[in-house]
Amino acid sequence: MSDRHNIAAWLPAVGAKLELRPAPISEPGQDELLIQTEAVAVQPAEYKIQDGVLPFPLTYPTIIGLCFAGRVVKTGPGVTRFQIGDRVVTNSAGTLRNDARFGALQKYALTTQQLTAKIGEASFEKSAALASNFYGAISALLLHLNLDRPGPAPDPLNRSKKILIWGASSSFGAAAVQIAASAGYSVVGVASGSNAALVKSLGASEFVGRTEDSATEALIALGPYHAVLAAADSAKDQGTIGTVLAAQGGGTFLSTMGVRAGVSLPDGVTGFFAQFLDDYLDPANAEFTRWVWWEYLEQILVEDQMHALPSRIMGGLSQAQKAWDLLRQGRISAERLIIQPNAE
């Protein structure tokens, strides 16, 4: 390890810009892996932490970033499934741990073996892009909306059940469309009209443009919906979802950001929020966690069975602030920004 040195993109405080500075190389503890980070998928939650919008109680300075792909360079006690040199993708849950050693935006980061998958010959960039919200999408659909697991022989009755995915061109939504379609459901996707072909190519049987004047009527006509996931939405969108659900006699929807302030939903309609990473840290979900990370995600990456949104390679750690700024400005549509910490 002596020839290695670590550099991180440190977040000094809420509201401050990222700063590149040295960081220690940490020893992996029980069940932990030290990863040389090759591709970090940049996510909206990161700039929201910088802005103070997501009030995680973090000790500053800290290192943000959860989802990355790379090579195992050291294993801690209790690691049974991974070896030095393995190519992997992982979610380090660093933000929830309040532990900079687990932040993705550094050359060497810690993670746990439980939330790590082998990727075979899949590219680091695609693996990070797909995994970055795959975990959330599959937990949303299976644990919170009680859909069936995807598999080779889905229940034929699922074809008659419609799943509405709002924000289907987001990274979260793109994964959700593919997972729901793989479980045999009929997916209705909503996104900007320019992303219609993409959403259909992911497995949606119907598409509605979210800015079309006729969107509400079109969605009511396509219903009723067995389940509704708002993967990316706004307060206005939630009002539309409320109208659509009210037209089918009421119902509930899951929103990745929860019901927005000021949104008034019709009688019989409710929206709810879940923090999906919590699901994977809950020992009650150990079997689910193991299936997601050590079976299903590995299978779809190694066998190239799912699409990730196209990756835009931003460069090394010096480009992380620019990536956060692009997300903050809402200038990213249907693509995932990637930082390569060891590229510079």
Ligand SMILES: NC(=O)c1ccc[n+]([C@@H]2O[C@H](COP(=O)([O-])OP(=O)(O)OC[C@H]3O[C@@H](n4cnc5c(N)ncnc54)[C@H](OP(=O)(O)O)[C@@H]3O)[C@@H](O)[C@H]2O)c1
């Ligand atoms: N609760 C949790 O545990 C959890 C976990 C992960 C992520 N999240 C949240 O989930 C959301 C999605 O994350 P992500 O990484 O998938 O984001 P992302 O890929 O960066 O989202 C970009 C996409 O959002 C779409 N979008 C923007 N405004 C929209 C709107 N009003 N209606 C529908 N689509 C809209 C855009 O679609 P078009 O260009 O097609 O319009 C664009 O393709 C974020 O808010 C994130 O913070 C929550």
